[in-house]
Amino acid sequence: MSHLPHLLSTAYLLGAGDRFCRYAAYAGPSFRDFTRVGGSPHGIWSDIFFTNRKYLLEEIDTFMDYIREFREALVDERKNTMADLLKQVQKMKDLMRKKD
Numbered sequence: 001m002s003h004l005p006h007l008l009s010t011a012y013l014l015g016a017g018d019r020f021c022r023y024a025a026y027a028g029p030s031f032r033d034f035t036r037v038g039g040s041p042h043g044i045w046s047d048i049f050f051t052n053r054k055y056l057l058e059e060i061d062t063f064m065d066y067i068r069e070f071r072e073a074l075v076d077e078r079k080n081t082m083a084d085l086l087k088q089v090q091k092m093k094d095l096m097r098k099k100d
Helices: 002-024 029-039 042-051 051-077 077-099
Strands: none
Touching: 002 029, 002 042, 002 051, 042 051, 051 077
16 A cells, blocks of 8 residues: 555646646645655665566555546536545545544
């Protein structure tokens, strides 16, 4: 679970491409938080990704399922689906806070 955020941050930065360079100065704290780990040493992270390949692939598949669900909700303008997904996460975060 801990390696997926690094991979996602890196992929997001790659997807941002030129826009990252042009708009990074205007980005808010969420952008900076999300992309913070994206510039870590590539040699170390490449080895970590391959060492944990099996688990990372499972996490990527699960993540992609949810990305598709969010995408479909946006495309089909299913506001209730979007709200339900966001509520699920809110409940999860609330449970995590209670454990702290």
